[in-house]
Amino acid sequence: MGTLWENRAMAADAWKAHAALLLVQLNYGAYHVIAKLALTGGINQLVFCVLRDVVALTILGPLAYMKDKGSRPALSGYFLFSFFFLGLTGIFGNQLLFTLGLNFTSPAYAAALQPAIPVFTFLLALAFGTENANWQRIDGKAKILGVLLCVAGALIMALYKGPALLGDGFSDLNLQGIAVAGKPAPEPIGWLATLLIDAGVELWHLGVVCLIGNCFCMASYIVYQAPLLSSYPALSMTAYSYLFGAGLMTLTGGFFANGLSDWTLTHTEIACVLFSGIVASALNYWLLSWSNKILGPSLVALYMPLQPLASSILSRIFLKSSLYLGSGIGGGLIVLGLYSVTWGRYKGERLALPSQRRMSDYMKGQSSLRINDPLLKVLYNRGPSHLASPSVFLSRTWHELSD
Structure with a gap:
């Protein structure tokens, strides 16, 4: 009965994790819509x-402390x-490299390379x-497929x-390019651009x-945190990661921002x-961290290509922009890809279940044996670990049989 309830609890957590990842992509879609509107006159990135x-x-x-x-x-x-x-990879490196690359x-080229995240993660x-x-095996084929x-779906959304x-296909023309509009490029971009142009790059x-x-940093962040989540709470891990990531980003911004005007914000x-x-x-x-603990890094990364779709749907709802084929x-x-990977994992667990059941049944059978022979009882109680020293084992066995 305990195993049944544990399985049901794990299944419920899995569904919650899938719902959480969908919410994450919707949040990012809303973030993209807000950024397109708010960064028109733009803040220094x-x-x-x-x-x-x-x-x-x-x-x-x-929150993590409490x-x-x-x-x-x-x-x-x-x-x-x-x-x-x-913090270095998932927050500082991820954000800064994307800003530089963008x-x-x-924007089109940046979107076209984002499908590399699930590939690197896998x-x-x-x-x-x-x-x-x-x-x-069929489960492995389903995961790879x-x-x-x-990846194919993400590339189609980015390139087609x-x-x-x-x-009508015309109402959203004024939104093109807003994501990178705004104040002049951050100082490290201008400084680095001048240096590289002089070097012929x-x-x-x-x-x-x-x-x-940027894609490799995000993949490294997702994969590296997966084993840590078994021994450290997801919320505290995220907070500590942001402590280091925000510290590195603040040092970079303090050195390379153009001046106090960049830190003055409008409403x-x-x-x-x-x-x-x-x-x-x-x-x-x-x-993302909590879902990673339950579903693993591969499924977490595979949800990320849904961001453009979420952004398109929310843009259609709130900005009346067009939704394209x-x-x-x-x-x-x-x-379909998410379903294939999820089915592959489920199938893999089902394929491994018979051998686990056979082992479980064997252990239960062993524990339920009615051992009446004294020698067999000593062998069963002592287990195989004492067989490495025959003289000690025989001596102790003789004393127990004598008693």
């Missing part, structure tokens, strides 16, 4: 990242290094043993627009490298920063 992370930290820190007080393991050098690595290339999860995929479907399914190529690095910019820090950063990263086809492929 580096300053925006600093303030967003600081807001997230002020939310996560107190919620996980008394249940957190003691901090050790291993945990501190892990939190620093998570400014050196284009490969890293295989390398670290947090995911398995045997091509010879699911990853390919998600198609005719408008909803809307093409900025487009550097931008591609930055975007690939619209303040609202955008608050939403980004509370919802798109604090809440989303916490839900490419978004519909790509979103459908991503949903």
Whole structure:
């Protein structure tokens, strides 16, 4: 009966995790819509990242202290290094490299490279043993097929627009390019651009490298935190990661922001920063970590290509922009891919169940044997660990039989 209830609880947690990941993508979709409106006259993107992370930290820190007080393991050098690595990759490196890559290339190219996140995540999860995929078995084929479907769907949404399914196709023209509009590029971009141009490096190529690095950083963040979640609470892990990530981002912003004018915000910019820090950063990263503990890094990453679809749907609802065929086809492929990976995991667990049941039945049978022979009783009670020393085993057995 206990096992039945445990299985039901695990299934309920799995459904909650899937719902949480869908909420995360909807939150990011809303964030993209708000950013398109709020950053038109725009805040310096580096300053925006600093303030967003600081807001997230002020939310996560107190919540983690109150919620996980008394249940957190003691901090050790291993945990501190892990939190620093998570902050460096998933927060600081992820945000900064995306900003650099976006400014050196284009929004379309940045969107086209984002499907690399689930690919990198799946490969890293295989390398670290947090995911398995045997091509010879049907469950392994389903997992690999699911990853390919998600990547294909994301590429279609990024590269193929198609005719408008909803809307006239003209009402959203004024929204094009708003995501990168605003104040001049952050100082590290201008400084770095001048240095690289003088060295003969093409900025487009550097931008591609930055975007690939952004995808790899996010994949590393998701995969590296997965084994840590078995021994450390998700909320506290997220808070510590943001402590290091926000610290690194603040140092970068303090050195390279153009001046006090960049830190002066309008009411619209303040609202955008608050939403980004509370919802798109604090809440989303916490839900990502909690879902990672239940579903694993591969499924967490496979939900990320749904962001463009969520953004398109919310843009259609609130901004009356058009919804195109490419978004519909790509979103459908991503949903099929998620189902394929989930089914593959379920099938893999079912294939492993018979051997586990046979072992469980064997152990239950052994424990229920009525052992009447004295010698067999001594052998059963002592177990195989004493057979390594025959003389000691025989001596103790003789004394027990004599008694």
